[in-house]
Amino acid sequence: MIGLVLAAGAGRRLRPYTDTLPKALVPVGRPGGAEAATTVLDLTLGNFAEVGLTDAAVVIGYRGEAVIERQAELEKKYGVKLHLVHNDKAEEWNNAYSLWCARDVLTEGVILANGDTVHPASVERTLLSARGNGQRIILALDTVKQLADEEMKVVTADGKGVRRITKLMDPAEATGEYIGVTLIESEAAAALADALKATYERDPQLYYEDGYQELVNRGFQVDTAAIGEVSWVEIDNHDDLKRAREIACLY
Template identity: 25%
Template sequence: MKALVLAGGAGTRLRPITHTFAKQLVPVANKPVLFYALEAIAAAGITEAGIVVGDTAGEIRRAVGDGSRFGLRVTYLPQDRPRGLAHAVLVARDFLGDDDFVMYLGDVLVGAGITELVDAFRRQRPDAMLLLARVDDPGAFGVAELDGDTGRVTGLEEKPLLPKSDQAIAGVYAFSAGIHQAVRSLVPSGRGELEITEAVQWLIDRGRDVGSLPVRGFWKDTGNISDILEANRLALESVEPRTDGAVDTESRIVGRVRIAPGAKVCRSRIVGPAVIGPHASVVDAYVGPYTSLAEHTSVTGSGIEYSIMLSGASLDGVHRVEASLIGHDAEVTPAPRVPAAHRLFLGDHSKVQICS
């Protein structure tokens, strides 16, 4: 069995971060989201993975390398532009051959991994098997209808206006080689893309066996900033406390906090779960729960919680920052005080309201 990992999307919902950074490499608990996928694939016993890449191919290659650090052999599969999930299967046709494969979206976080899905697929031998998650807003996802007795998938809809169930496709699929015929039969949807939901529906319409498995533990599609922060919270729930950096006697560490080598904490309070990256600096500061500080970040005379700071970012003299994603080498400082006066240049008959 092989794995096909999709890492070619533009990440428009995460701009401006993704103007200069691949969305699959945004860190959650100080680890790129893509790495969670690769680790899950290796843990399921798969050793060969193809990664579909686009404009950020160079960044993905530098981060992942040949895959050996994950116990994988990685092949990179260029895609000229995102044209739908089913198009990625077309791009990977030669790599996949006639092998079974798992398709894993590179910006999806599955806390319990995919071993159960892979094992169930190997044991039951359906034509396809989908990982499903119950959601509150199914209209934002591909949605599956299920046979209540067998759990088999009887129908699929892509982002329906009137969803027939609350079972969203969680971004992980297992396929036999039969999916290739289904993909070749597709024409672009109204969105101009080749939809994998239509390919799976093609299998269903022809009486093929399409199974499902519910997500165990947490699951998150990290497509926007609020989802990234929530994924960070969920991932930090399992952090183990450990201090490898320097913490002075005037500081207090409360709860599950991991402090990496080279980090220093002086006259500060850190309340976990939180992670402090290598060579980060926390001085005269407060770091609250569900916060990840990447390598070489700096928090001085400031407070931050439920946030992510990427490498090299700094926070200096800012009273409180919450629910924020601060990009690489960004600097956050107090605004200068403004004089307690107003200067106006108003046209005739103007009406102005001023708080004073």
């Protein structure tokens, strides 16, 4: 099993940082501190290393040259060999296509992490501990957080896994929020790649979570693992970035 990070997005709501950087390389360390240059990609690779992953793929697109420039440094710092996957439509299409670009990597079995989610390594450990009962895809689920309209909400059913995953849902109906980290076993790779292809061909602006819904609609069981009371944040805007800087120093 290897790590996989989606780091192709432009993150326009984080300008001016993202004028020259992909969102995954926006600094989340406290300004002026010793870790000021720490990024989401740094934190995620550190998590991968902490749980014993020695290889990781990074999907790059918008300002991908910034990741290429840091590749050797990141490999040395975290002891993780990086493989870069190019998304040729990163500025045009949404991330269902971005994950599909990494379809060959999925055959290795991966822990997938969004390039804008600050979270502790306990999330990866939770997913790895949940393996072993025939699950092929396991989503990290926050069942504690108070939900609102923007969150990627999930409805589960006992013994049947995910029933719905979408932002377009009454928060009161949801079991919890998908935090952007998934364990994908190698045997799920072909089915997921096909579902992602169908998803972006239907609408290039769809999310890879819509690909998960496509799988569920086809009768494929997608499971979840609750992460407990964990401080984490998805960075969409400057308020989220401020919160990320508060959280990052904890880990």
